Amino acid sequence: MRLSTPYYLIDEARMLPAMERIRLVQERSGAKCVLALKCFSSWCAFDFMRQYLVGTTSSSLWETRLGHEKFGGETHGYSVAYADDEIAEVAGYCDKIIFNSLGQLNRLGHHAAGISMGLRLNPGIGHSCSELSNPVCQYSRLGVRAEELPEDIGSRIQGAMIHVNCDNDDLASFCSQLDVIEERFGKLLPHLQWLSFGGGIAFTDEAYPIDDFCRRLREFSQRHSLEIYLEPGEAAVTHSTSLVVKVLDVVENEVPTLVVDAGVETHLLDVLTYGYTPEVDGAEPLARDAKDLGGRAGHVYRICGRTCLAGDHFGNYVFPRPVALGDELRFPxxxxxxxxxxxxxxxxxxxxxxxxxLSGELRLVQQPTYEDFREALTNTHLV
Known part of the structure; x- marks a missing residue:
């Protein structure tokens, strides 16, 4: 059956390798993995994913509620800043709640009485693909540095979260972070029951040295008597989902441009934000900033979206065959x-x-309508 484009397709069979790696890491390292909902919150897949992850971690009230209601297991609540009128509700959904600053902990921590309370720490070292996503950049507001911690902090919290990675596929980099964490937070670690290393660690990649990773996690956990958590987001859903689009027009200029029925800013925003080129099935990606795309074997095209944004550009690609109107393209x-x-x-x-x-059964889980668009910004109610 040919489906009407554009559409996202979440495929459990393609998600399975990452899930199995997550299971393996938990078994060999003793760490627990919770899904980062900020990255992926399509709860149609939660029945499958909860067989491999112990729960969810969130960045807001609504994500916390979604994890509690639709995933179950452990629900970790975190926010850069909780509002006064939402903290009690957040705490009601959580098994663990993590505050980002000492100010929030001091002012709102009493709402979390009875659940395990944590604080985000900033060790001043991390690994990021971009300064935009660097949690330890200059003037970072994310987490508390070692020199800012009060002497009695170990008696006020049960755990901590240290999320300093983005697209980190370098085990040596991660291990060096652990050394710095031990150096800078060594006095605090004996007082904690659990420690989360956040997400951004590409441990489900096939080339990642998973045995050494598990060994290092287990050693750290045993040395400090800590329950360790990982928060895979991208690592949990890598290669699991496609965006399928159709060519609506071919604009002939210096390089033929395929205009598809989707947009970068609207449907693959991170491509625009971080300036990378997404994969396309059956095509070879070229540099986004290439000045000369001619003189190559095959058929070179720019793929662009149909919004009015001039930079609505997915990337430059070489195809082994000509691409025509009506052809489907797949970002995998x-x-x-x-x-x-x-x-x-x-x-x-x-x-x-x-x-x-996994059985191959296909179901439609969301079909956005004009009414959804119409009501997104104005749905008038008397107040």
Whole structure:
């Protein structure tokens, strides 16, 4: 059956390798893994994913509630800043709640009485693909530095979260972080029951040295008598989800440009934010900033979206064959930070979301309508 484009397709069979790696890491390291909902919150897949992850971690009240209601297991609540009128509700959903600053902990911590309370720490060292996503950049507001901690902090919290990675596939880099954490927070660690290393660690990649990773985690856990958590987001859904689009027009200029029925800013926002080129099935990606795209074997195209943004540009690619009007193109690795960031800019059709389970059964889980677009910004009620 040919589905109407554009659409996202979440495929459990393609998600399975990452899930199995997550299971393996938990078994060998003793660490627990919770899904980072900020990256992927399409709960149509939660029945499958809860077989491998022990729960969820969140960045807001609504994510916390979603994890509690739709995933179950452990629910970890975190926010850069909780509002006074939401903290009690957040605490009601959580098994563990993590405050970002001493100010928030001091002012709102009493709402978390009876659940395990944590504080985000900033060790001043991390690994990021971009300064935009660097949690330990200059003037960072994310977490508390060692020199800022009061002497009695170990008696006031049960755990901590240290999230300093983004797209980190370098085990040596992660191990050096552990050394710095031990050096800078050595006095605090004996007072804690649990420690989360956050997300951004690419341990589900096939080339990642998973045995050494597990050994290092287990050694750290045993040395400090800590329960360790990891918060995979991208690592949990890598290669699991496609965005399928159709060519609506071919604009002939210096390089033929394929205009598709989706947009970068609307449907793959991180491509625009971080300036990378997403994979396309059956095509070879070229540099985004290439000045000369001619003189190559094959058929070179720019793929662009149909919004009015001049820079609505997915990337430059070489195809082994000509691409024609009506052809479908497939971006095969868009599970992370795509569906959670999609928006109605230009009012173009929002992609449907399909879900295929391990048995191969395909179901439509969301078909956005004009009414969804219409009501997104104005749905008038008397107050």
């Amino acid at each position: 690795n868009v599970g992370g930070y795509s569906m959670v960031k999609k928006n109605y800019f230009n009012g173009i059709r929002m992609p449907a979301i399909y879900h295929r389970n």
